[in-house]
Amino acid sequence: MLRLPTSTDPSCLKEMLLVCKLSRSSPNRAQIGAMDMAAKRRRLIPSSLRWLLTVPISSRDCRLFFPLRLPATLQISLLSVHYNIHQTMASARVAKIAKYKTTIKDPGTPGTLTMTLEKILFVPRNPKSAGKLDVEFRYIKGQKHTKEGSNKPPWLNLTNNQNGSFIFEFENYSDLQDCRDFVGKVLAKSGEVSEKPTAAYPDEQLNAAEMELRIKLLQDDSELQKLHKQFVLSDVLTEAEFWATRKKLLDREASKKIKQRLGFKSAMVSDIKPSTDGRTNKVTFNLTPEIILQIFAEKPAVHRAFLSYVPNKMSERNFWTKYFRAEYLHSTKNSIAAAAEAAEDEELAVFLKHDDILASEARRKIRRVDPTLDMEADEGDDYTHLPDHGIFRDGNKEMTELQNELYKRTLSQDINRHAAVVLEGRAVDAEFEDTKAVAEALAHSKRESSNKGESDGNSPERLDRLSRMTEIEDLQGSNNLPLAPLCIKDPRDYFDSQQANALRTSGDALSGTEQIKCSLSIPEVYGSLRESISSIKTMGWKEPIVKPEVAHQVFDALTNSISNTKHNIGKNPQESVLDRLPRKTKEELLHIWTSILELLKHFWASYPITTSYLYAKVNRLKDAMSNIYPQLEEIKGSVPSEFRHQVSLLVRPMHQALDAAIQHYEASMQKRSTQSGEKPNGYV
Amino acid sequence: MASAPSKLYADDVSLVVVLLDTNPFFWSSSSLSFSQFLSHVLAFFNAILTLNQLNQVVVIATGYNSCDYIFDSASDLNRSFENGRMPVMSSSLLQKLEEFLIKDEQLSKEEPEGRIKSSLFLGSLSMALCYIQRVFRSGALHPHPRILCLQGSPDGPEQYVAIMNAIFSAQRSEVPIDSCYIGAQNSAFLQQASYITGGVHHKPQNLDGLFQYLMTIFATDLHSRSFIHLPKPVGVDFRASCFCHKNTIDMGYVCSVCLSIFCKHHKKCSTCGSVFGQAQSEAASASDKKRKTPET
Secondary structure: OOOOOOOOOOOOOOOOEEEEOOOOOOOOOOOOOOOOHHHHOOOEOOOOOOOOEOOOOOOOOEEEOOOOOOOOOOOOOOEEEEOOOOOOOOOOEEEEEEEEEOOOOOOOEEEEEEEEOOEEEEEEOOOOOOOOEEEEHHHEEEEEEOOOOOOOOOEEEEEEOOOOEEEEEEOOHHHHHHHHHHHHHHHHHHHOOOOOOOOOOOOOOOOHHHHHHHHHHHHHOHHHHHHHHHHOOOOOOOHHHHHHOOHHHHHHHHHHHOOOOOOOOOOOOOOOOOEEEOOOOEEEEEEOHHHHHHHHHHOHHHHHHHHHHOOOOOOHHHHHHHHHHHHHHHHHOOHHHHHHHHHHOHHHHHHHOOOHHHHHHHHHHHHHOOOOOOOOOOHHHOOOOOHHHHOOHHHOOOOOOOHHHHHOOOHHHHHHHHHHHHHHOOOOOOOOOOHHHHHHHHHHHHHHHHHHHHOOOOOHHHHHHHHHHHOOHHHOOOOOOOOOOOOOOOHHHHHOOOOHHHHHHHHHHOOOOOOOOOOOOHHHHHHHHHHHHHHHHHHOOOOOOOOHHHHHHHHHHHHHHHHHHHHHOOOOOOOOHHHHOOHHHHHHHHHHHHHHHHHHHHHHHHOOOOOHHHHHHHHHHHHHHHHHHHHHHHHHHHOOHHHHHHHHHHHHHHHHHHHHHHHHHHHHHHHHHHHOOOOOOOOO | OOOOOOOOOOOOOEEEEEEEEOOHHHHHOOOOOHHHHHHHHHHHHHHHHHHOOOOEEEEEEEOOOOEEEEEEOOOOHHHHOOOOOOOHHHHHHHHHHHHHHHHHHHHOOOOOOOOOOOOOHHHHHHHHHHHHHHHHOOOOOOOEEEEEEEEOOOOOHHHHHHHHHHHHHHHHOOOOEEEEEOOOOOOHHHHHHHHHHOOOEEOOOOHHHHHHHHHHHHOOOOOHHHOOOOOOOOOOOOOEEOOOOOOEEOEEEEOOOOOOEEOOOOOEOOOOOOEOOOOOOOOOOOOEEEEOOOOO
């Protein structure tokens, strides 16, 4: 008996692992403890041998198990439905009876193993024994387990950070499976960034795509992730505010996604093999909309049958039942049995026969083409209904068409058809939620293309489509946009350095620089200069050019200053102080600086305060800013003494920026408190 | 724009383009006399030429009204000025300098008082860069060029825009600008130029030993600078001039489209023509407030 987690939040996408175990010998009944909206629609028919479980096909990945009328050896006995967990549920847990072994040789202490999202708890049955274990999931690094088919007992080995391991022996492999899945989920979740539902900013509607973009950005940029963790998760800033300034990043990410058009896979996905489990006799067909799309694209008869039969004549499950039955028959290559079954079941016959739509399409293609000009298609294309691809053996022109020939299908036909579809490209380009949508979209696109195809072969649409298909965007070079030409509105104004207004204002504007006051007139100054030149020409250079004592003094002073600054600042002028600090200090300082910038950006943007929301925000920001001061002090203290001076120099502008902000805050608070008497509307 | 200089003859061959300040207004009020200055500087040129046989020195005079090439050690026209008292090259340089000053004087007109007597540093810097570009394009083998500015005149804020453009183009073509400032005040332009292009800036304390300063600091070629330590200034003065009035400012408005700097709030940017939004409040105006603090 299994108890399932209760869901308390119906609005989020859920993952629920619902495992019911049946076998022929001992029918168990699984009870579902929680019913959410999806579950209420399920009907459980407990029966000993076969289960029918109808599930809404709204989840992206659903496994359908259903019984087949097969020989007795194959029987479906287990059903499961599997969704993806997106939200954590606080009460999700798994409890099993297991034995805890410290080593492989240890016989193990029997007890109960309980796993919740946060930790693993093992309580031995005998309260006096010492095997109690309480480990948090944070410390679990990985897991290993013994394989089902081997002769080993079902063991699960959880490794933790310090390379220790906890070995649990379960009663059977399905228990092991449950625990393994649970641990896998928790480990996967711990690697993600946790997302809080954004409820603070009232008007924000986030769709899944937007969330995905944000998560991706956070995963790619660890600096951003640190900032995000620091501010948003501690409620200093809300999600909306954090991302409001980073729209450009988000847009860039979004545009990255749409670049490439994915084609179909080359592997034949539509030829899916069911997974069989010899021990419990179950057959699993895993159908995703992708596979369904491929099946419909490759077998238009199936597509047509789907559109016509479902949901009028039969349910979708029945449809797929028959389809897979037909596939099974094909795979056994037993055309006699196929013919027999086709005779019984009309719908099954649809799947077993040759695809007449394909045949007619091929014939149409041939008719459309002028064989003298275009070797695109020839008689050999129309092979689906000709045995041996129309190649005659032994010169024998007769074709003995047995009744059963109709039901034969060769592997090469499948492969060729698949290849043709892949090369055609995707006709529909979006993600789908369920089969019906897939079928309809494909039908719609086929109709469109057939409308286009009816017209002249060289129609502009056709040519346009051809050119679109032959262009491979990834391989083209990036079109560098031409640089914008330099556009200066008034070049004279910009370039002309001697200006009338410069003359007017320069006289009184310069406070710092001293002006050269020259009392002599122009000819005089030039004359004196020329005199110096002629004097040096006649007298030659001064002997000596430099007095030895002066030179010695200068040299000493220079070498002193060079050695001092080298000690203090560094070797070359472009090298920064930061590079000489120990790496950890440098990273901390840079991180504090980016967080200061982030806080200040939001702080200054909130002024002037007009709403109470901004007021609360400013208060939060101010508290966060005050918390930075002790962090800076801590860094200063942790640095070795030779770097203390430089660190304090680096820290000074940070202090200045924070002081300016806090000063402004206090001034505005004061102003507000003095004005509050005048404001009648109770502005906070 | 030419790419980085290609491999040379040898690593330490250098081409030094010297921008000599010949602003007469500065020299008439300077503590160091022009003739002393010249003797230091000429000896320095000879020293550079002796460091390596293939070194080259080009001198451009920065006058008050004009700039001109005074001297090129690689040219053959130096032979004609024989003077027993000093080396040939120096005498040719002096001769050319004198001719330049005569021409410069003729170009001057009477300016109103109170004007900053700054030299045309911008013009000589541009000429130096053009010469260096020509050297780059002359072939595969050429010396490492660098620019040495011997300035004493104060900065003219009206030249800010053009000087910054020249500095950025020097940075782009990887030409370091060294500067030796012998005036009384600090020159923000020279400090920025050396900082941005990776050159050395120094303001000598003792002008009598100018030759020693020049030899110790500015004679090092670019290859040796990777292992010879040169004095670093403590900080750089990053003040700019506004584009509208050409005043030196350290707090102003910046256009977010073309990054032009203004001292007052404008409706429209005069450089790129973009219209600024309404200034609703301090924080919400379209052109941000930018604060330039000198680095400590």
